[in-house]
Each structure stands twice: as structure tokens, then as C-alpha cells.
Amino acid sequence: MSPERPRRSIATVCLSGTLEDKLAAASAAGFDGVEVFEPDLVAAPWSPAELAARCADLGLSIDLYQPFRDLDSTDPERAARNLRRLDRKLDVMAALGVDTVLVCSSVAPDAVDDADLLAEQLAAAAAHAAGRGARIAYEALAWGRHVSTWERSWDAVRRAGSPALGLCLDSFHVLSRGGDPAGFAEVPGEKLFFLQLADAPALRMDVLQWSRHHRLFPGQGAFDLPRFVECVLAAGYAGPLSLEVFNDVYRQADPARTAVDAVRSLQWLEEELALRCPQLGLPLPPAAPPLTGWSFTELAVDDVSGPQVGGVLAALGFAHTGRHRSKPVQLWEQGPHPASRARVLLNASADRSAAAGTASVAALGLESADPRRSAARAEAMSAPVLPRTRGAAEAELSAVAAPDGTEVFFTRTGPDGWPADFLPTGERPGPGAGITGIDHVGLTQPFDAFDEAGLFYRAVLGLEPQEVTELAAPFGLVRTRAVTGPDRAVRLALSVSALRRGGWAPGVPEPQYVALATDDLVATARALRAAGAPLLPVPANYADDLAARLDLPGDLLDAVREHGLMYEEDAHGGYLHLATDVLGDRVFLEVVQRLGGYDGYGTADAPVRMAAHRRRRQARTAGRG
Numbered sequence: 212m213s214p215e216r217p218r219r220s221i222a223t224v225c226l227s228g229t230l231e232d233k234l235a236a237a238s239a240a241g242f243d244g245v246e247v248f249e250p251d252l253v254a255a256p257w258s259p260a261e262l263a264a265r266c267a268d269l270g271l272s273i274d275l276y277q278p279f280r281d282l283d284s285t286d287p288e289r290a291a292r293n294l295r296r297l298d299r300k301l302d303v304m305a306a307l308g309v310d311t312v313l314v315c316s317s318v319a320p321d322a323v324d325d326a327d328l329l330a331e332q333l334a335a336a337a338a339h340a341a342g343r344g345a346r347i348a349y350e351a352l353a354w355g356r357h358v359s360t361w362e363r364s365w366d367a368v369r370r371a372g373s374p375a376l377g378l379c380l381d382s383f384h385v386l387s388r389g390g391d392p393a394g395f396a397e398v399p400g401e402k403l404f405f406l407q408l409a410d411a412p413a414l415r416m417d418v419l420q421w422s423r424h425h426r427l428f429p430g431q432g433a434f435d436l437p438r439f440v441e442c443v444l445a446a447g448y449a450g451p452l453s454l455e456v457f458n459d460v461y462r463q464a465d466p467a468r469t470a471v472d473a474v475r476s477l478q479w480l481e482e483e484l485a486l487r488c489p490q491l492g493l494p495l496p497p498a499a500p501p502l503t504g505w506s507f508t509e510l511a512v513d514d515v516s517g518p519q520v521g522g523v524l525a526a527l528g529f530a531h532t533g534r535h536r537s538k539p540v541q542l543w544e545q546g547p548h549p550a551s552r553a554r555v556l557l558n559a560s561a562d563r564s565a566a567a568g569t570a571s572v573a574a575l576g577l578e579s580a581d582p583r584r585s586a587a588r589a590e591a592m593s594a595p596v597l598p599r600t601r602g603a604a605e606a607e608l609s610a611v612a613a614p615d616g617t618e619v620f621f622t623r624t625g626p627d628g629w630p631a632d633f634l635p636t637g638e639r640p641g642p643g644a645g646i647t648g649i650d651h652v653g654l655t656q657p658f659d660a661f662d663e664a665g666l667f668y669r670a671v672l673g674l675e676p677q678e679v680t681e682l683a684a685p686f687g688l689v690r691t692r693a694v695t696g697p698d699r700a701v702r703l704a705l706s707v708s709a710l711r712r713g714g715w716a717p718g719v720p721e722p723q724y725v726a727l728a729t730d731d732l733v734a735t736a737r738a739l740r741a742a743g744a745p746l747l748p749v750p751a752n753y754a755d756d757l758a759a760r761l762d763l764p765g766d767l768l769d770a771v772r773e774h775g776l777m778y779e780e781d782a783h784g785g786y787l788h789l790a791t792d793v794l795g796d797r798v799f800l801e802v803v804q805r806l807g808g809y810d811g812y813g814t815a816d817a818p819v820r821m822a823a824h825r826r827r828r829q830a831r832t833a834g835r836g
């Protein structure tokens with residue numbers, strides 16, 4: 212018998228749009244079922260029976276009706292009225308064909324604090340449900356008036372002793388209050404009626420605001436969801452893994468896209484569970500093969516930006532070594548040995564919606580230990596391999612699209628690999644200016660794609676998201692998060708404006724950069740200056756501040772001043788770096804040297820760099836005018 216995965220469900224409240232939009236998106240992404248969020252039903256044109264038929268047509272079960280609020284009351288009259296309200300909802304549930312209703316702990320002023328009275332009222336409600344063949348899943352809201360912990364909700368369910376009353380465990384409510392899922396072991400499996408999953412970033416704030424604005428899909432935040440679910444399954448839960456995520460972005464983003472992001476979060480979570488709990492016999496997707504380095508970075512260019520970027524690559528010591536057999540793509544290389552060589556492709560054929568004269572990062576070539584398995588892995592993580600047109604005698608290359616549209620290629624660079632697609636120009640790669648490879652690529656994410664991107668690189672490529680940091684940049688707060696392989700052979704620095712930009716946007720719009728590695732930045736900088744590379748000037752104030760903060764050797768400080776270098780440190784080492792001017796309105800190049808075990812991306816220096824880029828843009832604009 213082949214192992215079975217848990218059923219995948221999603222609350223309709225996770226998705227933007229009307230109920231029609233939400234169901235279509237959930238079905239297309241491959242969910243098995245939905246939780247029907249009552250306000251979505253109330254606003255829908257369908258009767259409950261028609262909704263049930265629509266879900267059946269789409270291959271979706273209805274797994275939960277939610278939420279029923281403020282059931283218990285210290286006012287006997289109101290308690291009786293709440294039971295009558297419950298009866299009406301049980302009618303709706305019967306027409307929907309769903310047998311479980313979520314009752315969340317009351318937040319009302321008349322909520323019951325007395326444990327016995329609460330149990331008595333829950334038991335009465337469960338009796339109403341049982342009479343209709345239904346059952347109640349009781350959930351402790353983290354901000355419930357008297358019941359705000361799962362332990363308290365379990366105490367009420369246990370006291371009530373009703374077979375039609377069980378628990379709904381919601382990872383956000385438990386983990387946001389520091390609850391320990393190990394305690395679920397004391398709950399009999401048949402009392403675990405439902406499981407709702409949400410991740411969240413590590414924030415210190417009011418739990419209601421945290422829940423309402425910042426929930427994330429599993430694998431996007433800071434909660435240990437694999438352990439949480441492991442504890443729930445170990446206690447005997449056998450229902451669906453259901454997502455319940457409220458988030459300012461997902462509330463307004465394209466639901467079709469959100470649903471794919473959501474299903475990927477469960478695909479990732481299921482793999483984590485399969486690895487942690489082999490006894491469960493869960494199916495495993497193809498493992499992500501190790502990514503051993505960069506084969507290339509591809510920039511989309513046009514007639515204006517192509518020659519500009521090519522000229523700067525030449526000044527940086529690159530040689531134009533190849534011309535693609537069938538497309539207007541140039542190969543530029545630097546480094547004497549194929550194993551430590553930086554490669555940049557300039558592609559003038561990419562589909563372009565960008566303004567004339569723009570250059571942008573179009574594709575990343577990553578060396579995979581097994582490109583075919585990388586592609587199979589991507590398919591298993593809801594990232595379909597992109598269709599490609601390929602000429603005769605051209606290498607087979609699989610690529611997937613990252614959330615920001617960047618294509619990610621899985622390559623093996625060898626004599627028979629993708630470089631064979633390029634006809635030699637006669638130029639040979641040499642030592643150039645001492646650049647030995649690509650250290651990392653920095654990509655500004657579209658506002659809506661930041662969390663999605665972290666999960667994409669984690670689930671599809673097997674890269675690990677690092678800590679989220681925020682920096683106060685000259686034109687607004689910027690949030691950054693790197694994703695890296697375990698050995699750091701591949702690093703990506705993702706960033707996003709913490710708020711949407713308004714009309715005043717003086718900085719480089721959605722900047723991208725390619726950070727090139729050198730073993731001796733001072734020597735490289737000297738060579739670049741001699742070759743006339745357009746290096747970004749750094750204010751003298753920067754070097755003065757550096758000298759005040761750190762006890763740096765005099766010759767290093769001299770080099771910082773002389774060449775406009777930047778330097779920062781973390782707990783493991785130091786980082787020397789420089790940047791070029793912006794090329795084609797969006798992209799710039801960095802040259803970086805890691806000292807010791809430095810593991811960052813020069814983020815602390817980014818505001819200085821941004822201000823300098825702004826100054827250069829102003830100078831250029833003034834020159835044009």
C-alpha cells in the first residue's frame with residue numbers, strides 16, 4: 212500500500228475575493244477541502260445546498276463551519292438565545308453537509324469564568340449538535356476573556372464529558388502564548404476534532420493584532436510548526452491539516468497565487484513531518500539535491516543597457532567569451548579556472564515589460580548535484596518547470612519561476628553542459644581584476660511576494676531562510692532576509708520595502724545587484740579604478756565613522772578612504788565591499804571580500820550606499836536636463 216498524506220484544507224478566510232474566487236483558487240491549487248468562513252457564506256449568492264454542490268463540483272470537501280462566537284453567557288436568557296442561534300447554524304450545516312462547527316472561546320463581557328458553568332453550557336450546546344448528527348470543536352482564542360489557553364479549553368471539554376464536544380487546536384493561539392504542544396499527549400485522540408495551522412513572525416505585540424495582521428503560512432515565520440503538528444499527530448489526531456491565516460497581504464492578493472503559496476506550505480510541512488516521524492509512513496517528495504554554487508547570473512538588457520553593462524563588465528575584468536547559438540545572449544566570464552569563475556549572461560531576447568534602457572536580473576543559474584531531481588522536486592512543490600524553446604544541439608536546462616518572476620535554472624556546468632550552447636568569440640577568460648565567482652545576488656521583492664519568496668526558496672530549492680532584519684534606509688524602512696544553502700555556496704539576499712511606496716520614490720526602484728567575490732578587494736579595487744570602472748563614491752564621513760567605531764589597521768582604513776570601500780563586521784568576521792553605479796536604472800554590481808566567517812550581506816552599510824546611488828542619479832538626471 213502506498214503511504215497516504217494527510218488531507219489538505221484551507222479556511223476560505225485565508226484568500227482574497229468572493230467565495231466564488233476563493234473556492235476556484237483552492238481547487239486549482241490542489242486542496243482537498245475548505246473551512247467555510249461564515250461571513251463568506253453570508254455574502255455569497257448561493258444557498259448552502261448550492262454551495263455544497265459547487266464544492267463537490269470542484270472536488271472540495273467542506274471540513275469545518277466557522278466561527279461560532281460568544282456561545283457561553285453568565286446571563287441565562289442570553290445563553291438560551293445563543294443556543295437558538297446555534298440551532299439555526301446547525302440547519303445551515305446540515306444543508307452544507309458539514310458536521311463540525313468551530314466554537315471559539317468567548318470574548319464578550321458576559322463570558323463564563325466558572326469552570327463548571329462553562330462545561331455545563333458547552334455540554335448543552337454539544338447536545339444540540341449531537342441531536343443533528345453534528346459536533347463542536349472548541350477553540351481557545353489567545354485573547355479569549357477567560358479561556359485563552361488550550362489547557363483551559365481542554366479542561367472545559369473534559370469536564371463537559373460530551374462525545375459531541377472536542378478541541379480545535381490552532382497553532383497560532385497556542386504558540387503565540389508560548390504554549391507547549393508536548394502537553395497534547397494528555398488529550399485522547401478522539402477529542403482532537405480539528406487542527407488549524409498558521410505560522411507567524413517573531414513579534415512582541417498584542418496577540419489579537421499579531422493574529423489579525425501577521426499570520427503566515429507554515430514555513431514562512433518563526434514558529435516550530437513541524438514539532439507542533441508532530442505532537443498533535445502523536446496524540447492521535449487523524450483529520451486534515453487545515454490552514455487559517457489572516458494577513459494584510461493575503462487579504463488583498465490574487466487568491467490563485469495565495470492558494471499555491473498555501474499548498475506549498477503544507478507540502479513543505481508534510482515533508483518535515485515525514486522526516487521527523489518515519490513511523491507515520493508519510494510519502495516523501497524527491498529530496499532537494501545540494502546546490503553547489505553559481506553557474507551564472509543572467510541580466511535582461513536592451514540596445515541601450517546591453518552595451519552599458521557590457522562596458523562595465525569589461526572594466527571589471529570580464530571577457531566576452533561566447534555568443535549563444537540561437538539567441539541574442541552574450542556570455543561574459545572572469546577567472547582562470549572553470550571551478551572559480553564568475554559568469555554573467557546578457558540576454559537581449561528576454562520578454563521585457565521594463566522601460567527602455569533598463570537592465571534587470573532575469574535568471575539565476577544554480578549548480579545542482581542532480582538537475583533532473585531538482586526539477587522533479589520543484590514540480591512536487593507546486594513550482595512547475597517552465598516551458599522552453601530549445602535549438603538543436605542545445606543543452607537541456609530546466610528552470611522554474613520564482614515569485615518575483617526571476618527564472619531559476621538547475622545546471623551542471625561541464626564541457627557538455629550549457630556553456631556548449633555558446634560559440635566562442637575568441638576572447639579567453641583571464642584573471643581579470645581578481646574576481647573569482649558570484650558571492651550572492653540581491654533581489655528586491657515585490658511587496659506582496661516577500662514571505663512567499665522565502666517559502667519558495669526553502670521548499671523548492673532546499674535553501675534555509677535566515678533571520679529577518681530591518682534597516683532604516685533613507686527612503687523608508689527596508690526588510691531583508693537571506694536564504695542560503697547549508698555550506699553557503701548559494702546565497703540570495705531578499706529585501707522589500709516595509710510599506711508600500713507612495714508617489715515620492717527617489718531611491719532606485721526595486722534595486723537588484725550581483726555581488727562578485729574576490730580574495731583581495733583592495734587589489735581588485737585598484738585594478739577597477741585603473742580600468743575606469745564606475746565605482747560608487749562613498750562619503751568621507753563614512754570612513755571617519757568607521758575609524759571611530761572599530762580599531763582597524765591603518766592601511767585598511769587608508770584603502771577604505773582611497774577606494775571608497777565599505778566595511779562591516781558580525782560575530783564571525785568582516786566584510787569589505789564596494790558598489791558600482793546603477794546600470795540601466797535598476798541593477799548594480801558589488802565586489803565583496805569575506806574575512807573570517809562573516810555571514811552577512813553588508814546590510815548595515817546599505818543606507819550609505821542608497822544615499823550615494825540617489826546622489827548619482829540626481830547628477831545624471833541634471834546632466835540629461
Ligand code: MG
Nearest residue numbers: 350381407455
Ligand atoms: Mg482558529
